[in-house]
Amino acid sequence: MQARKSAEDIENIAAAWLARCEFDGLSQKEQSELDAWLCEAWQHRTAFWRLKAVWTETDRFAAMRRPEREELPAKPRRSTLLSPLRIATAALAVCVLATGGLFAGLRNSEQTISTALGGRQVVELGSGSHAELNTSTVLRVASDDRKAWLDTGEAYFQIKHDAQHPFVVSVAGYRVVDLGTKFVILNQSGRVKIVLLEGRARVEPVSDPAHATTLSPGDVAIATADALSITKEDPQRIAKALGWRHGVLIFEHTSLAEVMAQFNRYNAEKLVIADTDTAKLTVDGTFPVNGVSQFATAAKAVFGVHVERRGNEFVISR
Amino acid sequence: MADTPERHREGLAPRGWGALMPSSELEDWFVREVLPLEAMLMRFIRQNWRNSSDIEDLRQDVYARVCEAAKTEFPGRTKPFVLATARNLLIDRIRHEQVVPIEAGADLDALEVAIDDPGPERIAIAKDVLRRLQTSLDLLSPMQREVILLRRVEGLSRPEIAERLNLSERMVSEYLAQAMRALARIYFRDISETGQQP
Numbered sequence: 001m002q003a004r005k006s007a008e009d010i011e012n013i014a015a016a017w018l019a020r021c022e023f024d025g026l027s028q029k030e031q032s033e034l035d036a037w038l039c040e041a042w043q044h045r046t047a048f049w050r051l052k053a054v055w056t057e058t059d060r061f062a063a064m065r066r067p068e069r070e071e072l073p074a075k076p077r078r079s080t081l082l083s084p085l086r087i088a089t090a091a092l093a094v095c096v097l098a099t100g101g102l103f104a105g106l107r108n109s110e111q112t113i114s115t116a117l118g119g120r121q122v123v124e125l126g127s128g129s130h131a132e133l134n135t136s137t138v139l140r141v142a143s144d145d146r147k148a149w150l151d152t153g154e155a156y157f158q159i160k161h162d163a164q165h166p167f168v169v170s171v172a173g174y175r176v177v178d179l180g181t182k183f184v185i186l187n188q189s190g191r192v193k194i195v196l197l198e199g200r201a202r203v204e205p206v207s208d209p210a211h212a213t214t215l216s217p218g219d220v221a222i223a224t225a226d227a228l229s230i231t232k233e234d235p236q237r238i239a240k241a242l243g244w245r246h247g248v249l250i251f252e253h254t255s256l257a258e259v260m261a262q263f264n265r266y267n268a269e270k271l272v273i274a275d276t277d278t279a280k281l282t283v284d285g286t287f288p289v290n291g292v293s294q295f296a297t298a299a300k301a302v303f304g305v306h307v308e309r310r311g312n313e314f315v316i317s318r
Numbered sequence: 319m320a321d322t323p324e325r326h327r328e329g330l331a332p333r334g335w336g337a338l339m340p341s342s343e344l345e346d347w348f349v350r351e352v353l354p355l356e357a358m359l360m361r362f363i364r365q366n367w368r369n370s371s372d373i374e375d376l377r378q379d380v381y382a383r384v385c386e387a388a389k390t391e392f393p394g395r396t397k398p399f400v401l402a403t404a405r406n407l408l409i410d411r412i413r414h415e416q417v418v419p420i421e422a423g424a425d426l427d428a429l430e431v432a433i434d435d436p437g438p439e440r441i442a443i444a445k446d447v448l449r450r451l452q453t454s455l456d457l458l459s460p461m462q463r464e465v466i467l468l469r470r471v472e473g474l475s476r477p478e479i480a481e482r483l484n485l486s487e488r489m490v491s492e493y494l495a496q497a498m499r500a501l502a503r504i505y506f507r508d509i510s511e512t513g514q515q516p
Contacts, residue, residue, distance in 0.1 A: 007374040015495035022469070023476040023491060042382035046348065050381070053349040054502040057451060061470040122342045132342070 007047070013037065014048040018055055028118065028267075032288045035247055114138045115153070118266045118290055120247065128160040129167065134244050135266045135289070154186040156245055161199070170206070174223050177202040179214070184242065192223040195238055203228065244289060251283045256316070259283050259295070267292050274317035278305060344389055351396040352384055356506035358397075362404055376411075380404045454504040462497035465490060 017034050020026065026034060038045050115121050115133045123131045125145045133139055137153025146162075150171045159167045161180030169176045171185055172192045181199030185192065194203060196215040203221050204212035205228070213228060215221060220233045243250040249262050257279040260271040266289040273279045281303055287295050296307045296314040308315045356377070363376050383403050393399035455463055464483060468474045480487045 007378040010378065011374075011499050012495070015498045016491070018498055019491045019495040022494065042386050043378050045345075046381035046385055047378060049345045049348050050353060050506075051498050051502050053353055054505050055498050057505075058466060058470050058501070060451060061467065130342075 005043075007043075010041075010043055010047045011051065014044065014051050017048065018051055022055070028290045032290055032294075035288055110140055110142050112138065112140050117268060120244065120289075125159070125167075127162065130158055132156040132158075132245050150185050150187050152187055152189075154184065154188075154244075156182070156184045156242065158182045172223065173206050173225060174228075175204050175206055175209070177204065183215075190225070192221075194221040194223065195219075195233065195241075196221075197238060243286070247289055248286050249289055249291075250286050253282045253284065255279060256281045256283060256299075263287075263289075263292050263295065266290060269293065269312045269314065271296070272313050272315045274315055278303075278316055278318055281305075344385060347388060347392055348381070348385055351392075352381065352400060353506060355397055355400050359400060359404060360507065362401060363408070366405075366408055376404075376407065380407055383407060450505065451501075454501055457504050458497055458500050461485075461493050462500060465493040466497050466501070469494065 017037070020030070038048060113121060113123050113133060115135060115137045117136050119133075119135055119137075121133045123133065123139065123141065125131060125141065125148075127145075129145070131139065131141075131148070132155065134154035134156075137155055138151040139153075139155055140149040140151065142148070144165070146165045146167050148157075148167075148169045150169055157167070157169065157178070159178040159181055161167075161178060167178040169185060171187050171194075172190050174192060174194075176183065176185060176194055179200040179202060181201045182197040183201050184195045184197070186194075194201075194215065196217055196219045198217055201215050202212050203215060203223065213221070213230060215230070218232050218235055218238070220231050220238075222229050222231070240250040240252060244266075249259075249266075251259055251262075254262075256273055260273055260279075264270050269292045271292060283299075285298070287298075292314060296316065299305055299316060300307045306317050308317070359380060360373065360377060363373050363380075364370070367373065367376060380400065380403050383406075384400055387393070387399075387403070455466065458466070461483070465479060468479045468482060474482065476487050476490050479485075479490045483490070485493070
């Protein structure tokens with residue numbers, strides 16, 4: 001215990017963060033501070049989870065509320081059902097990964113779950129299945145939890161197979177049918193990319209289900225309105241591309257142009273690269289998804305580039 | 319998760335994150351399977367470690383070790399796993415710190431017997447959560463209790479609570495943080511102990 005922080009110190013910090021979440025929500029900066037603190041040690045994470053678990057349970061006291069408070073209209077978002085902490089959705093990242101289970105009985109008709117720019121959310125789908133939504137994503141889920149529509153954005157699905165009730169995601173004219181599986185679907189303005197991590201899944205054009213293709217692990221399907229092509233991708237690369245599930249972007253020999261595109265998906269603050277030479281620099285490292293200014297600072301130090309702040313843009317040049 | 323091929327997940331370990339298991343899943347498991355064992359774990363540590371000021375640190379280190387191990391694969395049976403982790407931690411402490419704070423040091427092997435006993439803790443804690451919470455609430459300091467009730471029952475904001483209790487907003491947050499800690503401590507301990515002050 002000498003040099004280490006005592007359990008009491010750690011708990012105090014965890015409790016202070018939770019109290020801040022509860023009353024104020026977290027700014028992007030605070031969220032990354034919290035993420036960083038949680039990343040530091042398992043002791044930090046377990047202390048935070050433990051306090052959060054009990055605090056979440058105290059939402060049951062709301063049952064003692066006077067009736068007029070009960071009549072507040074229920075929002076369609078699951079987060080409000082699953083998580084009593086009243087935090088802006090954008091700040092959800094680590095703080096309010098839904099506790100699931102407890103409130104599962106509250107579900108009713110089809111629900112729309114959406115994330116804001118930079119947001120992330122876990123959606124419990126019952127019977128051991130769940131989805132994780134990335135930034136700027138809209139997912140609709142049928143009341144039976146076995147049908148979903150990815151209207152836009154990106155989602156990771158981890159589905160426990162049930163042959164009687166296959167899980168089906170509809171996306172831009174295609175259906176993805178799970179055959180016991182983990183997969184990611186990205187729908188960026190009609191350009192659909194499906195990556196299969198484990199198990200198998202069937203992809204079929206809605207208009208022509210007979211022309212279905214079955215994906216195996218490592219398969220990447222790119223689907224446009226009239227064509228479906230399959231390529232293989234290295235599992236390591238696939239795993240790195242999923243860093244967002246932990247709130248980070250992982251770069252490995254990634255061009256600055258791609259780094260820019262990645263950060264800009266998540267943040268209102270945009271990276272701008274002024275010249276093509278700079279765009280070709282390659283980057284290694286791991287950054288929080290909202291770490292735009294942190295990245296700009298690092299780029300300045302490592303590459304000796306100029307970084308200029310113009311409004312909400314960071315302009316990087318030689 | 320035991321069937322998860324590791325290769326798909328490699329490279330996802332930025333700076334010590336719960337890299338293999340999605341953190342949400344690990345957290346769910348921890349809350350569902352491990353936390354309900356806290357009373358039993360604390361009893362175990364207390365029985366086997368004389369210096370009572372170390373107990374909370376030991377508990378925290380057990381949780382850290384348990385989750386770190388579970389991030390690759392959830393153990394088949396949680397209770398024996400948690401107790402075995404606790405026992406190993408106590409043994410490590412005795413060896414590395416060269417302290418022998420327990421007379422029972424020689425008896426650590428005998429603890430294996432206790433580890434296999436399937437206790438009723440989980441079931442007990444799942445029952446009547448609200449009653450348990452209310453019992454816990456009664457043991458908080460009056461100010462801590464007020465802040466929780468105003469927040470959860472009345473749904474008041476921080477400025478509203480501050481005004482109602484004639485406190486600064488900073489103190490409202492401070493009381494809430496204290497209340498969260500105290501509540502967790504009371505909530506997870508033995509039902510038989512809840513009659514005593516924390």
